[in-house]
Amino acid sequence: MLAGLLRLRGNTDPAGTVAVLKRLLSEYGRGHAKSYALAFCFMGVGAAATAATAYLIGSAVNEVYVDKSFAGVAAVSIAAIVIFVCKGFATYGQAVTLARISNRIIAVNQKRMFDRLVQQNLGFYSDKHSSEFVARINFGATSASAVLNSLITALGRDLLTLIGLIFVMVYQQPLLSIVGLLIMPPAVLVLRKLIKRVRQITLAQFGGTMMIQQALQETVQGFKIVKAFNLENVMQERVHRHVDTIEQASNKLARVQNRSTPLMETLGGLAIASVLLVGGYSVLVLDATPGGFISFITAFLLAYEPAKRIARLNIELQSNLVGVRILFDLLDLPVPPADTRTTALKVTEGAVRFENVGFSYRPGEPVLKDVSFEAAPHRISAFVGASGSGKSTIFNLLLGLYAPQSGRILIDGQDIATVSSASLRRAFAYVGQDVYLFHGTIRENIALGRIGASEDEIVAAAKAAYAHDFITAFPDGYDTRVGEQGAQLSGGQRARIAIARALLRDAPIVLLDEPTAALDSEAEAFVQAAMGELIKGRTTLVIAHRLYTIAHADRIHVVEQGEIAEAGRHEELLRNGQRYATFHQLRLSEPDAEPGAGAGDTATGAELAAAG
Numbered sequence: 001m002l003a004g005l006l007r008l009r010g011n012t013d014p015a016g017t018v019a020v021l022k023r024l025l026s027e028y029g030r031g032h033a034k035s036y037a038l039a040f041c042f043m044g045v046g047a048a049a050t051a052a053t054a055y056l057i058g059s060a061v062n063e064v065y066v067d068k069s070f071a072g073v074a075a076v077s078i079a080a081i082v083i084f085v086c087k088g089f090a091t092y093g094q095a096v097t098l099a100r101i102s103n104r105i106i107a108v109n110q111k112r113m114f115d116r117l118v119q120q121n122l123g124f125y126s127d128k129h130s131s132e133f134v135a136r137i138n139f140g141a142t143s144a145s146a147v148l149n150s151l152i153t154a155l156g157r158d159l160l161t162l163i164g165l166i167f168v169m170v171y172q173q174p175l176l177s178i179v180g181l182l183i184m185p186p187a188v189l190v191l192r193k194l195i196k197r198v199r200q201i202t203l204a205q206f207g208g209t210m211m212i213q214q215a216l217q218e219t220v221q222g223f224k225i226v227k228a229f230n231l232e233n234v235m236q237e238r239v240h241r242h243v244d245t246i247e248q249a250s251n252k253l254a255r256v257q258n259r260s261t262p263l264m265e266t267l268g269g270l271a272i273a274s275v276l277l278v279g280g281y282s283v284l285v286l287d288a289t290p291g292g293f294i295s296f297i298t299a300f301l302l303a304y305e306p307a308k309r310i311a312r313l314n315i316e317l318q319s320n321l322v323g324v325r326i327l328f329d330l331l332d333l334p335v336p337p338a339d340t341r342t343t344a345l346k347v348t349e350g351a352v353r354f355e356n357v358g359f360s361y362r363p364g365e366p367v368l369k370d371v372s373f374e375a376a377p378h379r380i381s382a383f384v385g386a387s388g389s390g391k392s393t394i395f396n397l398l399l400g401l402y403a404p405q406s407g408r409i410l411i412d413g414q415d416i417a418t419v420s421s422a423s424l425r426r427a428f429a430y431v432g433q434d435v436y437l438f439h440g441t442i443r444e445n446i447a448l449g450r451i452g453a454s455e456d457e458i459v460a461a462a463k464a465a466y467a468h469d470f471i472t473a474f475p476d477g478y479d480t481r482v483g484e485q486g487a488q489l490s491g492g493q494r495a496r497i498a499i500a501r502a503l504l505r506d507a508p509i510v511l512l513d514e515p516t517a518a519l520d521s522e523a524e525a526f527v528q529a530a531m532g533e534l535i536k537g538r539t540t541l542v543i544a545h546r547l548y549t550i551a552h553a554d555r556i557h558v559v560e561q562g563e564i565a566e567a568g569r570h571e572e573l574l575r576n577g578q579r580y581a582t583f584h585q586l587r588l589s590e591p592d593a594e595p596g597a598g599a600g601d602t603a604t605g606a607e608l609a610a611a612g
Contacts, residue, residue: 017317020324021147028108028144032101036152039101042094043156049087051164054302056080058172058295094157102145109141112331119335121401136330143323150320154313158306165303173296344423348412349377350508350539352398357407359393367393369562370407375541376554382544384580385559391543394559395511398541400424411509429502429534433513433543435494437486442471443478445486445497449504457504465500465530467493492527499530510540556580 029036056076063072117133169177352375359368368390375381383391396402397409400421409416416424429449437445446458453461458478462468470493474480486494502510512531544550551570558565558573558580566578573580 017321020321020328021151021317023328024144024147024324028105029148032104032148035097035101036148039094039097039152040156042090042097043153044160045090046087046094046157047160047164049083049090050161050302051168051299052083053080053087054165054168054299055172055295056083057298058291058293060291061294062291098149098152102149105145105148106141109144109327110137113137113140113327116331116333116335120333121336124333136326139323140327140330143320144327146320147317147324150313150316154310158309162303162306162310165299165306168299169296169303172292172299177296339421341418341420343419345411345414345416345419345427347427347508350427351375351377351410351412352381352509352539352541353410354394355408355410357397357404357409359397359402359404359406361402367562368397368404371562371564372407373557373564373567375539377539378537379554380535380540380542380552382542382550382553382556383559384544384550384556384583385565389559390562391559392513395430395513395541395543398511399428399430427507428509428511429505429507429538430511431495431498431502431513431531431534435486435491435498437482437489437494437497439482439484441476441479441481442474442497445482446478446500446504449501450506453504458500461500461504462497464503464533465496466526466533467496467500467530470496492524495527496530499527499534503534508538510535510538512540513543 056079060073060076063069063076114137166177354371354373356370356372357368358366358370360366371390371394373381383394385391393402397404398416400416403417411424411427438448443455443458446461447453449461450457459468462471462478471478471480480488482488482494482497486497489497512535514531542553544553544556550556554569555567556570556573557567560579566573566576566580568576574584575581
């Protein structure tokens with residue numbers, strides 16, 4: 001993972017830093033130019049106050065020891081109060097202004113990054129872990145404002161303060177000011193060598209943080225598996241290993257970032273010693289006024305910290321520029337062409353037709369091969385087949401998640417390739433075998449079926465899905481929180497809430513990846529009843545996992561290796577004595593098979609494969 005991060009754009013090219021900064025200033029700095037100018041003004045006031053303080057101290061010393069004027073001392077005291085009041089308000093204004101800009105940039109970045117992720121197609125996420133995107137959004141969103149704040153602070157507060165103090169030093173002691181310049185060349189040379197090292201260590205920190213988030217997320221979501229397989233030690237070792245990696249990287253970063261400190265302090269000590277010797281000689285031997293010397297020393301000491309921060313600016317920037325590159329890499333992801341189709345799908349009957357549809361996720365590996373079938377309006381069409389035969393791909397194509405590479409898909413005679421994606425998806429109510437509930441309340445999850453639905457409509461949908469009774473049995477009723485992915489509810493309860501969500505959608509076509517496959521008999525009975533309410537009067541396409549569903553379908557399609565091997569009603573397919581009949585006989589011959597349709601039996605793809 002770290003190797004992949006190291007391939008981020010411009011991370012080994014020195015010119016990359018300039019390019020990233022130019023883009024950052026163009027996309028974010030320009031939009032907040034007025035606010036940054038205001039912050040810059042506040043910093044200018046603060047810098048002037050700092051320089052005035054250094055000058056004022058020298059005046060105070062001269063008023064006391066040279067002029068011996070109490071009135072002068074009083075005037076200097078009043079001036080000091082005014083200066084520090086101004087500095088206090090300027091510091092407050094600067095901090096609040098920069099914080100507001102920073103918060104705004106972070107919010108904009110989080111929205112832009114999330115929007116870009118939502119725009120990707122389903123295949124984009126197939127080989128990625130969700131924790132990667134969480135880490136990128138958290139790290140990337142904050143890095144842009146951190147870089148801009150560092151730049152404006154260095155150019156405003158530190159540079160203006162340094163200029164003001166240098167002016168005071170030159171005004172008071174021109175010759176002594178030359179001494180301060182001696183520390184700059186060696187310091188700059190040392191700092192330049194640290195930049196690349198800081199960048200690499202920061203990437204290691206980010207990669208380790210991402211892996212910790214991944215392990216934590218997998219542990220929480222798969223907690224039952226962790227416990228059932230005694231994986232606590234495995235997960236602990238995984239997290240501990242990544243934490244140790246981050247700790248080591250952080251320690252390296254601390255050493256590298258502060259490696260210049262001994263040199264800077266040593267050079268600073270030499271400069272101060274030289275200034276004291278030369279200044280002391282001027283006052284004691286050459287009878288110079290002590291106020292000018294004290295003012296110079298004060299300005300020199302005050303200038304030391306901003307000068308050190310400016311010298312270290314590039315090191316600080318490199319750490320945050322890693323996050324900016326991560327931000328731009330995500331924002332620069334190619335986006336599928338926008339849906340410019342304005343024609344709305346008009347569903348009158350709900351007839352679905354595939355005409356010679358071909359599709360593959362990867363070149364040279366077809367998933368569907370010239371698939372043709374028709375799902376009659378207001379009827380149940382079932383699809384059975386081995387895992388990987390193409391059943392789920394049929395649903396994905398119908399929902400417009402992918403586009404067929406050949407052939408056509410028609411709904412009531414309308415090619416779905418010519419209608420808008422939004423109108424296409426409004427025509428479907430989808431319930432999957434792996435029921436997904438969003439974090440929130442039961443009411444909120446049902447209401448997602450149709451945004452803006454009333455409370456009465458939500459309750460009506462829950463009643464139709466046989467969910468109202470168990471919902472009202474909870475102390476919080478419809479305000480009961482479902483937990484992450486519905487963890488607070490049983491499998492049957494989750495399935496009925498999902499069906500209530502689909503009922504509320506009131507779509508003419510139902511796509512049903514039968515949610516009873518993993519349920520016990522009692523839960524299945526409730527869910528089957530809820531499914532019966534859902535499919536009433538609607539065109540229903542079912543990926544079948546139960547013989548009960550297969551036996552009662554109006555038409556059954558056996559899918560094998562991306563093709564429709566045979567199709568017909570249950571009795572017809574049994575008479576034909578081909579794949580379906582062999583599979584059915586295999587299931588009924590099992591010891592636990594029930595007589596009749598075998599409502600409790602599972603028609604899995606593995607059994608179809610075994611039947612062959």
